[in-house]
Amino acid sequence: METRQLKWFLLLVLSLIWGSSFILIELGLDALNPFQLGSLRIVCAAVFLLAMSYKNLPEIPRHQWKYVALAGLFGNFIPAYFFALAETQISSSVTSILNSLTPVNALILGTAFFGLSVKRSQVIGLIVGLMGTLILILSGAMSHPSQNYWFAGFVIVATMCYATNVNLVKKYLSDLSPKAITAGNFAIMLLPALIILIVTGYFDIATQPQALKASFFVLLLGVFGTGIANILFYRLIQISSPVFSTQVTYLIPIVACGWGIFYGESLTSLQLLGAAIILLGVYLTGKK
Numbered sequence: 635m636e637t638r639q640l641k642w643f644l645l646l647v648l649s650l651i652w653g654s655s656f657i658l659i660e661l662g663l664d665a666l667n668p669f670q671l672g673s674l675r676i677v678c679a680a681v682f683l684l685a686m687s688y689k690n691l692p693e694i695p696r697h698q699w700k701y702v703a704l705a706g707l708f709g710n711f712i713p714a715y716f717f718a719l720a721e722t723q724i725s726s727s728v729t730s731i732l733n734s735l736t737p738v739n740a741l742i743l744g745t746a747f748f749g750l751s752v753k754r755s756q757v758i759g760l761i762v763g764l765m766g767t768l769i770l771i772l773s774g775a776m777s778h779p780s781q782n783y784w785f786a787g788f789v790i791v792a793t794m795c796y797a798t799n800v801n802l803v804k805k806y807l808s809d810l811s812p813k814a815i816t817a818g819n820f821a822i823m824l825l826p827a828l829i830i831l832i833v834t835g836y837f838d839i840a841t842q843p844q845a846l847k848a849s850f851f852v853l854l855l856g857v858f859g860t861g862i863a864n865i866l867f868y869r870l871i872q873i874s875s876p877v878f879s880t881q882v883t884y885l886i887p888i889v890a891c892g893w894g895i896f897y898g899e900s901l902t903s904l905q906l907l908g909a910a911i912i913l914l915g916v917y918l919t920g921k922k
Contacts, residue, residue, distance in 0.1 A: 637873050644870040648863055648882045653889020655859035656726035656733075657897060658851045659718055665848035668718035670836045674849060675714050676827035678856025680820035683864070687817035693810060694818050701806040706819030709799030710860060711827070713792040720792075723785035725899045728774055730890030731909045732789040734883040737916050738763040739797035747801070756919050763915025770908030777902045800879055803871050812868035819864070884913060 662671045694702055720729050738760055745752045767790070775783035807815055831837075839845045871879045887909065891901070901909070 641870060641874045641878070644866050645879075645882050646885070648866055648870065649885030650889055651858050651863045651866075652882065653730065653886045654893060655855055655863075656717075656721070656730045656890045657893040658855040658859060659721050659729075660726045660897070661851040662848045662855065663718065663721060665839070665842070665844040666836070666852065667834065668715060668722060669830055669834045671718045671848075671852055672715035673827045673831035673834065674836065674852045675718075675856045675860055676710065676820070676823050677831060678853050679710070679860035679864070680824040680827070682857045682861040683816050683820045684824070687813040687865075688821075690811060690814040690817050691821060693814040698807065698810065699818065701802055702810075702815060702818035703822050705799050705802050705807065705815065706823050708795040708802065710819060710864070711823050712795045714860070716788040716792040716795075720785045720788040723782045724774065724778075724789075725894060726897075727887070727891045727894035727899050727901055728770065728786070728905065729789055730887045730894075731770060731905075731912060732767065732786055733793060734887060734909075734912050734916050735763060735767060735790060736793040736796045736883050737881060738919050739794045740800055741919050743794065743797045744801045759915045759918025761915070762918060763912050766908045766911030766913075766915055768908075769911060770905055773902060773904035773908055777905070800871055803868060804875070807868075808872055812865045812872070815868050816861070816864045820861075881916075884916065887913075 659671065662674075666674065717729060741752065741756055742760065771783050771786045774781070774786075803815065840849065867879065867882075870882075891899075894900075
């Protein structure tokens with residue numbers, strides 16, 4: 635497959651996988667707390683990836699391990715917990731829409747710290763995207779007064795982590811294979827995630843029927859939404875650009891909202907307006 639076709643194919647597959655991740659988080663939270671869910675997600679992904687890619691670990695030069703560790707921290711470790719924390723208060727659909735801020739933050743951080751140039755239309759896109767975010771959060775808070783919409787801040791911080799990750803990988807790890815990067819990420823994260831899983835009491839409830847069901851959803855989340863998706867995403871970054879690779883966030887809300895509607899979630903007209911404004915901002919930000 636040619637590079638141009640491959641990057642669009644990867645974009646579509648990733649949108650389907652990651653678009654389904656938000657409802658899997660919500661289903662996992664039926665019996666697990668956010669720290670158990672985030673840790674189990676990382677452990678499942680780590681076992682899967684290391685079993686498949688441990689032979690790629692020697693490919694990582696000693697001087698690049700610090701960047702692999704940072705990519706793991708920002709690209710997987712922090713977001714795994716922050717998205718779970720966010721969905722204790724806000725719906726999977728709203729979370730997926732806020733996740734669309736990743737390209738906006740990729741441009742902000744790329745310009746500030748990684749030497750990317752910015753155009754006038756992209757600055758306008760940043761402003762538009764932030765306006766849409768404000769509308770989405772405020773309208774959600776008004777429509778669901780029982781929910782704490784300050785928890786949307788966890789999603790915003792997670793998108794900044796993702797944005798940092800794509801810029802790190804593009805600048806410092808482009809010469810490594812996607813399997814080596816992901817294997818290195820999770821080799822570093824496995825132990826702390828396992829410690830958190832033990833400390834939070836997961837193994838005390840793991841055999842309960844509801845916990846087993848929730849753990850199955852997190853297993854799917856870890857293997858597909860984190861493990862396989864990371865390999866595909868790092869490959870996409872290498873054959874495209876940080877801004878293009880984060881365009882997957884255009885399609886993720888469509889898939890996620892479809893799952894949300896199936897499970898009984900809904901969005902108000904004002905929230906839909908906020909979502910549309912965010913996506914317009916993302917479009918302007920990624921426009922060449």
